[in-house]
Amino acid sequence: MTAIGIIGAGAVGQGVGALLVHTDWCDTVMVSSRHGRSADGLVTDLEDMSLVSASPVRARRVGLALMKSCDALVLCPRAAFINGHATDIRMAGLTANGLLIRHLAQQLAGFSGPVVVVTNPVDVMTRLYAEVSCSTRVWGIGSSTDTARYRLILARKVGVPAQAVQGHVIGEHGDLAVICASSTTVYGRAVRVPVQAIRAEMAARPGRIAAGIGRVRSGPAAATVAALALVLGVTDGLIELSAPGDNTYLGMPLHFSSGQPTVCLPRLDAGENRDLAAAEVKLQSAYHHLCSTLKEMSAS
Numbered sequence: 001m002t003a004i005g006i007i008g009a010g011a012v013g014q015g016v017g018a019l020l021v022h023t024d025w026c027d028t029v030m031v032s033s034r035h036g037r038s039a040d041g042l043v044t045d046l047e048d049m050s051l052v053s054a055s056p057v058r059a060r061r062v063g064l065a066l067m068k069s070c071d072a073l074v075l076c077p078r079a080a081f082i083n084g085h086a087t088d089i090r091m092a093g094l095t096a097n098g099l100l101i102r103h104l105a106q107q108l109a110g111f112s113g114p115v116v117v118v119t120n121p122v123d124v125m126t127r128l129y130a131e132v133s134c135s136t137r138v139w140g141i142g143s144s145t146d147t148a149r150y151r152l153i154l155a156r157k158v159g160v161p162a163q164a165v166q167g168h169v170i171g172e173h174g175d176l177a178v179i180c181a182s183s184t185t186v187y188g189r190a191v192r193v194p195v196q197a198i199r200a201e202m203a204a205r206p207g208r209i210a211a212g213i214g215r216v217r218s219g220p221a222a223a224t225v226a227a228l229a230l231v232l233g234v235t236d237g238l239i240e241l242s243a244p245g246d247n248t249y250l251g252m253p254l255h256f257s258s259g260q261p262t263v264c265l266p267r268l269d270a271g272e273n274r275d276l277a278a279a280e281v282k283l284q285s286a287y288h289h290l291c292s293t294l295k296e297m298s299a300s
């Protein structure tokens, strides 16, 4: 059986914990947070859930050192900062979350199991964690939720179930997400995709969730648990995750078989190729900017 470590007991960590209690492949959820109080709260809540639902999954609060005994880790902490961005909202946490993720990567270096990063800006944080910890099994959550939103919005526009839509959103989990419209199909047939209208609706959804219930939680939590099952080899299948590309980490479809990923980039038209290249340049530049900021902060 399998122990999963959750670092960060906020909205996403709570959602991941609740879903793990209902899996048939996880037996222990270990929780650590900045304040022991929130980790204690989540563990107590998960204990109640396990008992009520007759789940054998046990929850424990642990320190960072014990996290290394887990089979896989989920990183979903968020540093305290005020997000003043009207656009590129996820990039607002670059430095504050960068400091936090670098610290975790230093503390957890040597952990050889898979790590799923959720903290935003997720493509940059995934790369930072991988490079500082020297771990090669690090993936970021973002593009799979974007893809689910894309399929849902397009399905509603065309009047079909979301399962009839096949298509991907790749690149940045952010303003430069690439909608792979040219390879999208509905019931196996090419379809005209109103890209701008869909992009606007995709961008509006997180704000609507936050305005209604405070924080975005269930979608990314489900994507995280689906990713854990794939990276641990519990199931085989396809998922869009942030992973190393030629120059930086960015979202792409990966097919996992026995825990081993293969990149399955869809056919892109010229415009989509340009958009993907732009996302890559942006993420690379954000990463370099973050590294020099962190270096300056360490020197002063």
Ligand SMILES: NC(=O)c1ccc[n+]([C@@H]2O[C@H](COP(=O)([O-])OP(=O)(O)OC[C@H]3O[C@@H](n4cnc5c(N)ncnc54)[C@H](O)[C@@H]3O)[C@@H](O)[C@H]2O)c1
Pocket: 007, 008, 009, 010, 011, 012, 013, 032, 033, 034, 035, 038, 076, 077, 078, 079, 080, 093, 097, 100, 117, 118, 119, 120, 122, 141, 142, 145, 173, 215, 216, 217, 220
């Ligand atoms: N990639 C995605 O698709 C996606 C989706 C939703 C949220 N997010 C991101 O995930 C992160 C978490 O979101 P949330 O809504 O759960 O935040 P939240 O504010 O609800 O919770 C954050 C938690 O992190 C904890 N924390 C802070 N510093 C820590 C540390 N050093 N070690 C351990 N825990 C620490 C806090 O105590 C808190 O419990 C954010 O960066 C958010 O932007 C990403």
